[in-house]
Amino acid sequence: MHAWSGSHIVQPKTLILRGTTYYLNRRVPPGYQGVESRPWLVVSLKTDSRVEAEAKARAVSDQTCLGWEARLKGQTDDAMVRFEAARDLAQAHGFRFAKAPQVARQPLTEILDRVDAARDPAGGLMKADAIAVLGQTDPPHITVTEALSIFWVLTEERTHGKDADQLRIWRNQRKRAVANFIDIAGDLPIETITRDHMLDYRQWWWERIRDEAMTANSANKDILALMKILRTVNEMKRLRLDLPVGKLAFSEGEQITHLPFSNEWTRTVLFKPGVRGGLNDQARDILLALVNTGCRPAEIAGLRPHHILLDHKVPHISIAPDGRTLKTIYSHRKIPLVGISLDAMRRNPNGSPRYQASGSLSAVVNKFLRLCCKNGLPVVQQSLKKEK
Known part of the structure; x- marks a missing residue:
């Protein structure tokens, strides 16, 4: 200036x-x-x-x-x-x-x-x-791809404090939403997007829900991510466009209730001593640590050595922001360790380096649990290859 x-x-x-x-x-x-x-x-x-x-x-x-x-x-x-x-x-x-x-x-x-x-x-x-x-300047022609690039800059405060893995997950969801829309409607200048384009996008998602067993929740995340990108660029750049992005979400209806594992099945089958079920040591111990703590998988996977206080009068872990953001402000807490969760953390006093900066934990553990429920543990041991 x-x-x-x-x-x-x-x-x-x-x-x-x-x-x-x-x-x-x-x-x-x-x-x-x-x-x-x-x-x-x-x-x-x-x-x-x-x-x-x-x-x-x-x-x-x-x-x-x-x-x-x-x-x-x-x-x-x-x-x-x-x-x-x-x-x-x-x-x-x-x-x-x-x-x-x-x-x-x-x-x-x-x-x-x-x-x-x-x-x-x-x-x-x-x-x-x-x-x-006198308003003789038209808003610039910003394509959907360009809108995403502008969105990254406009929303830097939303990613402040996220670690590399959190940022990757956050960005990938929005990249995926934009890519899906472009596959359906093309990389349009955002001022040319019509209601028909958005309805075609919604219809594409409905066909996936109907034919590919996709959930309404997945569709809504995608649709809302795209809407947020377009609205943010329009508002923050003051383009004053009338975007046709309202009332596109699907009704998620009555949610399916997942019955819990019984205590007996958990003790005698899922967590039977010596049974690995194809999981590597760190993945299995993270799963065990979840049992008596109620933590989110990412919270256990993200623990650093100074978060694991085993020599304290009451052994516990500290869930705190440390190079990554927590899901909510109430997530910052201390949790005592008992039973198999305490044993799991004693085997991993330095945390789980394999999963501290990796988003693969959920896929590994969920695959194990699905096969356990479907086939029983003996089949799991045969069907699920041990991770190297």
């Missing part, structure tokens, strides 16, 4: 008194002379009070500087930057940016005020200002 030296400090020579009215009188800095035809800025402050004039002069100086900055910014071939510059310039004149058809629907007094704001001292129209206040 070009600094207007002293723009926040009104020097005595900056204010001039003509009759009973104070005026702001400042030379235009060299850095702005390419976008300002006047060598001097002379503006009536419409007051005879020196104190009020000083306050108004600071505000006018700052607002004028913002307008010059916007004009400089608009001198580019980048459509997005030009659009943002026009929006900023309209705001510098005190108007909310609106496209030409919207401006035309405003009261006549506002339209005339916008025209007056774009006039130079000689009465002619300043091109950049007229384009900005």
Whole structure:
């Protein structure tokens, strides 16, 4: 940004008194002379009070500087930057940016005020200002793929604190949603997306639910991720598009109730001493650690040595943010270790390095549990290959 030296400090020579009215009188800095035809800025402050004039002069100086900055910014071939510059310039004149058809629907007094704001001292129209206040700049053509790239930048605060694996999972869900939409409708400029495109996308998901045993929950995650991307870019970039993204989610209906393993089956079959069921040592011990702690698998997998306090009077683990974010603010807690969970952590006092930065744990354990339920443990031992 070009600094207007002293723009926040009104020097005595900056204010001039003509009759009973104070005026702001400042030379235009060299850095702005390419976008300002006047060598001097002379503006009536419409007051005879020196104190009020000083306050108004600071505000006018700052607002004028913002307008010059916007004009400089608009001198580019980048459509997005030009659009943002026009929006900023309209705001510098005190108007909310609106496209030409919207401006035309405003009261006549506002339209005339916008025209007056774009006039130079000689009465002619300043091109950049007229384009900005009269809405002659169209939003840039942003494709769905480009929208995703912009979304990453706009949502940096949402990924702050996530470790590499958490970030990969978060990003992959949104990449998948965009890829699915593009497969159905193409990589469209987002302003050209119609309700029909979104309904085609929803229908594609319905066919997967019907024919491929996909769940409504999976479809809704995908649809809502895409909607969030489009809405965020539209809102944060102030494109003011009317996106057709409402009422697309599926009803998830009554949820299937999964019966718990009986205590007897768990003790005598699933966790029978010496039985591995094809799981490697770390995966099996993580599963055992879940039993008496109630932790999420990722919480046990993410434990570091200083989180595992086995020599304490009450052996326990500490679930805390440490290079990764927790699921909720209430997830930060200490949990005592007892029984097989304590034994599992004693075998892994340094945690589970294999799964600390890997998203493969759930797939490994879930495959083991599904086969246990379907075939019984002896078959599991034959069917599930031991991980190397």
